[in-house]
Amino acid sequence: MYFQYDESAIEYFKQKDKRLADVIDKIGKIEREVDRDLFSSVVHHIIGQQISTKAQATIWKRMQDSLGTVNADSILAAGIDRLQSFGMTFKKAEYITDFAGRVENGTFDLQGIWNKTDDEAITELSALKGIGVWTAEMILLFCMQRPNVFSYGDLAILRGMRIVYHHREINRKLFEKYRRRLSPYCSVASLYFWAVAGGAILEMRDYAPKKENKKSERNKKIASNPKQG
Numbered sequence: 008m009y010f011q012y013d014e015s016a017i018e019y020f021k022q023k024d025k026r027l028a029d030v031i032d033k034i035g036k037i038e039r040e041v042d043r044d045l046f047s048s049v050v051h052h053i054i055g056q057q058i059s060t061k062a063q064a065t066i067w068k069r070m071q072d073s074l075g076t077v078n079a080d081s082i083l084a085a086g087i088d089r090l091q092s093f094g095m096t097f098k099k100a101e102y103i104t105d106f107a108g109r110v111e112n113g114t115f116d117l118q119g120i121w122n123k124t125d126d127e128a129i130t131e132l133s134a135l136k137g138i139g140v141w142t143a144e145m146i147l148l149f150c151m152q153r154p155n156v157f158s159y160g161d162l163a164i165l166r167g168m169r170i171v172y173h174h175r176e177i178n179r180k181l182f183e184k185y186r187r188r189l190s191p192y193c194s195v196a197s198l199y200f201w202a203v204a205g206g207a208i209l210e211m212r213d214y215a216p217k218k219e220n221k222k223s224e225r226n227k228k229i230a231s232n233p234k235q236g
Contacts, residue, residue, distance in 0.1 A: 009038040010152055016192040023188055026171050030199050034207050037198045041149050045117050046110065047077050048150035053102050053137045054095055062094070069093040082107035102137030109135070125153055148194050157186050157193035167200025170211050 021028040042048045050070075055063040070093050074081040082090070082103055090100035109115035115135065120128050125147060132143035141160040148156040158164055165177045168185065177185075189196040203211060 008041050008043065010041050010149065010194070010198065012154070012192070012195045012198075016154075016195040019192055020189075020196070024196075027189075027196060027199060030171055030203060030208065034199060034202055037202060039149065039198055041152055043150060043152075045120070045146070045150055046079065048146055049106055049132070049135065049138065050077060050082070050103050052142050052146060053099055053106070056099070056137070056142070066094045079107040079110040083111060099137065102135075105136045121151065125155065128153075148197065153194060155191045155193045157182075157189065157197060161197075163204040164197055164200045166213060166215075167202070167204035169214050170203050171200065173214050175214050175216060 017028070017031055020031060042051065051063070051067060054066050058066075070077055070090075073089075073093065074085060087097065087100040087104055090103060091097055095103075106115070110117055115131070120131055123131065128147055128151070129140060129143045132138050132146055133140045138146075139160075141158055144156050144158040144160070147153040159179060159182050165182075168174065168177050168182075172185075174181065186193060
């Protein structure tokens with residue numbers, strides 16, 4: 008299943024943001040996979056932090072093969088030592104076990120969070136061990152499919168914005184200006200900024216100073232797989 012957006016978002020950008028509309032015309036429809044299971048999405052994001060996409064996929068497959076369904080019951084039954092045997096660190100196994108325990112005892116409501124506002128959901132998710140604000144924002148986008156997610160903490164989004172809008176830097180004030188312009192379709196805009204940051208349009212360049220430009224090269228990995236985090 009892919010992140011769902013339709014022509015209403017594209018038409019909105021044609022009216023509000025000609026540069027982004029031109030980018031959309033060149034790239035076309037973006038299909039980004041989503042995981043509608045909130046429990047597995049949280050676990051997947053914890054596993055994927057600071058490791059390659061391939062390593063994340065390997066650990067996840069081992070978990071599925073060994074546990075069957077990955078849910079609170081199967082995680083708690085496995086325990087930290089068994090989770091570590093799949094290839095993750097002790098801390099990640101601890102974070103995942105803590106999350107499963109919270110779901111099991113009801114201190115984290117898997118169903119109720121769907122009814123929360125974006126800010127409320129981010130606050131609840133980022134209160135979990137191993138989940139920061141950026142990861143919470145990615146869960147909102149790639150699991151809950153919230154339409155207006157825009158992360159200032161995402162370096163690849165900032166890179167994409169520099170490229171599209173020809174800025175040397177995107178500070179918080181400028182970022183919020185674009186947030187207001189792109190709302191209520193910031194999630195769709197994010198998809199295109201990631202694509203641009205990852206080199207989807209070869210003739211476009213980053214306008215950051217050279218030192219920052221070199222530093223930003225490492226963010227192309229995130230741009231090509233923003234669910235990792």
